[in-house]
Amino acid sequence: MTALVVVCLYLCLLLGLGVFSKRLFQGTSKDYFVASHSIGPFMLLMSVFGTTMTAFALVGSTGKAFQKGIGTYGLMASSSGLIHAACFFLIGIRLWSIGKRHGYVTQIQFFRGRFESNGLGYLLFPIMVFLTVPYLLIGVIGSYKVLGPMTLGLFPETFASTGGAVPAWLIGIVICGVVLSYVFAGGSRSAAWANTFQTLVFISMGLLAFYLISKKLGGLVAATEQANPAHLVRTPSELLITMKDGASSARKVGVQPITFLSYMFIPLSVGMFPHLFQHWLTAKSAKTFKLTVIAHPLCIMIVWVPCVLIGVWATGVFNPDSAVWASIKTTGIIKGLPDGSVGAVLSLMVKGLIGNPIIVGLVTAGILAAIMSSLDSQFLCLGTIFTNDIVLHVAGKERFSDKQIIAIARSFVLIIVTLTYIGSLLMKNYNVFDLAVWCFTGFAGLTPLVIAALYWRRATRAGAYASVIASMITWFYFFQDSGFGGEYAIGNGIQPAAICWLAGAVAMLIVSLLTKAPDKAVVDQFFIR
Amino acid sequence: MAIVSERIRFESGLIAQRRTFRNVKYFVIILFLLLGALHQDLWNWDKGNLILGFLPTGLAYHAAYSIVVAIFWGFVVLFAWPTRIEAWAEEGREGDDA
Secondary structure: OHHHHHHHHHHHHHHHHHHHHHHHOOOOHHHHHHHHHOEOHHHHHHHHHHHHOOHHHHHHHHHHHHHHOOHHHHHHHHHHHHHHHHHHHHHHHHHHHHHHHHOOOOHHHHHHHHHOOHHHHHHHHHHHHHHHHHHHHHHHHHHHHHHHHHOOOOOOOOOHHHOOOOOHHHHHHHHHHHHHHHHHHHHHHHHHHHHHHHHHHHHHHHHHHHHHHHHHOOOHHHHHHOOOHHHHOOOOEEEEEEOOOOOEEEEEEOOOHHHHHHHHHHHHHHHOOHHHHHHHHOEOOHHHHHHHHHHHHHHHHHHHHHHHHHHHHHHHHOOOOOHHHHHOOOOOOOOOOOHHHHHHHHHHHHHHHOOOHHHHHHHHHHHHHHHHHHHHHHHHHHHHHHHHHHHHHHHOHHHOOHHHHHHHHHHHHHHHHHHHHHHHHHOOOOOHHHHHHHHHHHHHHHHHHHHHHHHOOOOOHHHHHHHHHHHHHHHHHHHHHOOOOOOOOEOOOEOHHHHHHHHHHHHHHHHHHHOOOOOHHHHHOOOOO | OHHHHHHHHHHHHHHHHHHHHHHHHHHHHHHHHHHHHHHOOHHHOOOOOEEOOOEEHHHHHHHHHHHHHHHHHHHHHHHOOOOHHHHHHHHOOOOOOO
16 A cells, blocks of 8 residues: 555656646747747756657566567667667757748648648648557556556455456546646646656666665576576577466567567657657757767666566566565466566566565656656647647638637647547557557658658659558558557568568659659758758 | 958868768768667577676677667767758748747
């Protein structure tokens, strides 16, 4: 119960921060959407990093390392250090400058201007929403996977059907409610403040959990030695897992080299994340990006190395024959964790190995911080693109006062939060990591569009349409083939992201070359002379 | 006459600066591709030995790789920063879409 109280106190603190940041809110739509371009280097780093690290980073990475081993780090973390920073440098700074020069607050405004096409905006809007919603779901589902096991057995009479754990519907209401409150209060500025605070919380709590878990396992050396050896290499192998009930199931461990290579396309997705675009635009100047570009790979390392190690260590801990497992009180927790429950690995390790409820509460708050620091930006960005790219674009900005514009954005945020909440309850058993990879794959497939728009003068409107359509058709084909969100690879392990990206790039190239070059005067507006 | 030679010196300085920037740019692209290749450390695939007694080789390599990547981006920020972009962004009048 003490752990739950600590989590509740953290959520109250966050609400307090929302009230504080509302006092800094200038009350204009520009401040609501892009914080009046006033965010400095440290806050930009924290908000961009906090936004990219969601449940996927903490809950997903630990679970995936538990399944696949150390290859998880190279698959997503070290490649992201290189590719994310490249996207910030090559795409982020340029989009910031174009956004500032032309007064854009959404990507769609930029694409409409660059390709002189309203229709492209209407094509991109539903795609952006459709791809962002799974990302939102990852966060809310991640919070179920963390708070559910943590509260197991606390309320046996009130929540008998969940074994005494706080049920998913209640967790969802609380998490969405807290995030909604501070996004409502101050928009982008509140999100930047909350993200900075939450990023600091989840980095420090992650390190604390890592230290305490390793200590409980007898130190770093002993912790790694008790792990399953198949998880310490990337060699593909099959492992027989014995469950609590005595049943056995096979688990594929390791990574194929071709999977490792094709995963390099997935981090490209940050180049098209609409919520990241919005964070880029909050920057005070281009120089503000410098710290983010350099420190982002290091921040990823600080968060991911401990998480991957905890996941690998869990392979020893969750072994029914493990001496560690026998020595800790774990009533109700399944030995030989099945694949469907890997999202709960971090939470189970924290609860099972760290006895102190205050520490358990703090670490759980840290995991929730990582989740909520992404949710806020995604909620906000969907409100922003709906308001600017649909309502104001169709009806005309002059028809609305600034206050009405903010009210429209807030209304759409509310609708999205409600839909996300319902969707997360329906999909609460999905694997957070796999769902995230599908979402990233979709966005990665769209990056040829933004790269061509920024660096290729010859890119045409028809090429832009072809690129979006080709990558999305490819994505949807693989997505439905995976059973709508499962783990999926082509042939010997090629990731769909690589094929979607190539489809988008080839379509852009061929169709642009086959169609009439765009008007030079228009293109000149988007290129530095 | 003095003004003309001053102008020529200024322009040739600008050209030299741009040439240096272009050379650095090519160097950065080569380094980036090299880092992309180094990410595929096939030679570590089966190595199960532990660095410092607790870090599996494959993980230790990629953790070190992250640090090298940060140093690379530090180099890029120092020597290949697009300085003109700021002035270009400020040149345009901010629209009022927001």
